[in-house]
Amino acid sequence: MIHPLRKQRMQWICLILISASVATALIAYMLRQNANFFYTPSQIVIGQAPLGVSLRAGGEVVVGSLKRAQQSLAIEFLVSDGSHSVKVKYEGILPDLFSEGQSTVVTGKIDDQNTLHAVQVLAKHDENYTPPEIAEMYENQGI
Amino acid sequence: MIRSFFSLKWLYRLSSPKLFYSISGKAIPWLLSVSVALLTLGLFWGLLVAPPDARQGDSFRIIYIHVPSSFLALAGYYFMAVAGAVGLVWRTKLSFWFMKSAASIGASMTFLALFTGAIWGRPSWGTYWVWDARVTSMLILLFLYLGVMAMIRAFDNKEYGQKNGAILALVGTVNVPIIYKSVDWWHTLHQPATLKLTSESTIHIDMLQPLLVMILGFYLFYALTICLFLRAEILYHEQATSWVKDLCARRQEKSG
Amino acid sequence: MRMQFASLYELIDMDGHGVFVWTAVSVSLLIFLILVLLPILSHSRILRNIELAMETEARSLRNADVKK
Numbered sequence: 001m002i003h004p005l006r007k008q009r010m011q012w013i014c015l016i017l018i019s020a021s022v023a024t025a026l027i028a029y030m031l032r033q034n035a036n037f038f039y040t041p042s043q044i045v046i047g048q049a050p051l052g053v054s055l056r057a058g059g060e061v062v063v064g065s066l067k068r069a070q071q072s073l074a075i076e077f078l079v080s081d082g083s084h085s086v087k088v089k090y091e092g093i094l095p096d097l098f099s100e101g102q103s104t105v106v107t108g109k110i111d112d113q114n115t116l117h118a119v120q121v122l123a124k125h126d127e128n129y130t131p132p133e134i135a136e137m138y139e140n141q142g143i
Numbered sequence: 144m145i146r147s148f149f150s151l152k153w154l155y156r157l158s159s160p161k162l163f164y165s166i167s168g169k170a171i172p173w174l175l176s177v178s179v180a181l182l183t184l185g186l187f188w189g190l191l192v193a194p195p196d197a198r199q200g201d202s203f204r205i206i207y208i209h210v211p212s213s214f215l216a217l218a219g220y221y222f223m224a225v226a227g228a229v230g231l232v233w234r235t236k237l238s239f240w241f242m243k244s245a246a247s248i249g250a251s252m253t254f255l256a257l258f259t260g261a262i263w264g265r266p267s268w269g270t271y272w273v274w275d276a277r278v279t280s281m282l283i284l285l286f287l288y289l290g291v292m293a294m295i296r297a298f299d300n301k302e303y304g305q306k307n308g309a310i311l312a313l314v315g316t317v318n319v320p321i322i323y324k325s326v327d328w329w330h331t332l333h334q335p336a337t338l339k340l341t342s343e344s345t346i347h348i349d350m351l352q353p354l355l356v357m358i359l360g361f362y363l364f365y366a367l368t369i370c371l372f373l374r375a376e377i378l379y380h381e382q383a384t385s386w387v388k389d390l391c392a393r394r395q396e397k398s399g
Numbered sequence: 400m401r402m403q404f405a406s407l408y409e410l411i412d413m414d415g416h417g418v419f420v421w422t423a424v425s426v427s428l429l430i431f432l433i434l435v436l437l438p439i440l441s442h443s444r445i446l447r448n449i450e451l452a453m454e455t456e457a458r459s460l461r462n463a464d465v466k467k
Binding site: 006009010012013016017020021024028032035036037038039040058094095096097098102105120121122123124125126127128129130131132133134135136 | 194195196197198199203206228231232233266267268269270273274275276310313314315316317318321325328329330331332334335336337345346347349350
């Protein structure tokens with residue numbers, strides 16, 4: 001049988017673990033929105049995102065929406081989460097992985113036309129890793 | 144036989160510093176050669192033979208260090224916390240020294256995970272650093288490790304420091320599932336997990352094989368460094384005991 | 400097994416990503432080296448200290464015997 005003193009110490013350890021978990025769960029609950037790295041286009045369209053302050057929006061760059069200026073680095077494109085989309089204007093260097101049909105996270109301010117004036121554009125990639133030949137094969141099959 | 148296994152007497156015997164010192168001394172050459180062989184094979188395979196990623200090209204190869212070091216950073220935290228809890232309950236000296244060793248090694252692994260993540264972030268995301276939930280909770284893990292390391296050393300009374308370190312390690316365990324689930328619970332820039340326990344991994348088999356070799360290599364390397372750190376710790380704390388003096392006397396006889 | 404890189408230059412360059420990959424690899428190797436060397440060095444330092452202390456003790460014991 002386990003020694004009563006050790007049993008008591010084990011109970012203390014359980015108490016430490018439980019109270020730390022409860023405290024963390026409460027903090028996480030409090031931060032549940034603030035801990036998000038970006039707003040979805042739907043949240044912005046519905047009006048859940050604040051206007052005129054710097055924030056991030058994330059989603060997929062809509063295929064065919066990317067327009068580049070002739071003379072400068074200025075671009076504009078639509079970011080969508082499937083149900084809503086937000087127009088983004090940006091002037092600057094894009095990450096290598098930025099392209100239409102891929103995910104992105106942009107930082108900037110939203111004006112009253114729901115256009116986001118971005119100061120930074122990041123590329124978000126997914127958790128899939130595929131050799132080029134296999135990816136090509138999928139593409140040809142239309143998957 | 145089975146009963147004696149479950150009575151944990153064998154574990155209790157292994158917690159004798161003298162016995163652990165001699166067993167680990169024999170294990171070190173094996174751990175060193177196998178882990179170096181696996182890491183060499185994994186790096187060669189992953190960096191030179193595995194195909195590049197269709198989207199990320201060759202920058203994806205950082206995965207072969209980033210993922211194994213992240214695994215050990217998280218698993219190592221549990222090893223450290225469990226050792227601390229065992230020390231608190233059974234007051235075995237060896238478990239506190241294990242905790243101290245695991246704290247240093249875990250902090251190194253966490254740093255490595257953060258560093259390789261930053262290096263990988265530049266070509267893939269377009270930035271070295273973001274304050275998203277995954278990256279930030281990983282940074283918190285580094286500070287928890289450093290906090291445990293500092294706590295163990297902060298008191299003149301060593302036993303007091305060890306107990307406080309163990310309590311901090313236990314409190315910090317709540318961060319580990321948060322790191323793991325952060326990519327599912329919140330919108331993050333970091334992608335969700337590639338290797339999954341319950342469903343199929345989302346990485347091609349040709350890229351997966353070297354990754355598994357690297358993960359195994361990292362685990363064995365972790366065991367190796369635990370043995371190395373723990374032996375130094377044992378020798379330091381047990382220097383007044385007769386078995387250490389016998390050991391030194393025998394060494395002196397051998398060297399003449 | 401087929402190599403992905405035709406030449407050493409291609410291997411180092413990695414389509415422009417070589418800087419990132421090789422930095423990550425070399426820093427990792429450095430940390431691994433430190434993780435192995437640090438405990439080995441402190442282990443041998445502690446051993447030396449113990450042996451020094453034993454020698455001093457033995458010498459003082461001998462001196463005490465001589466005085467008697």
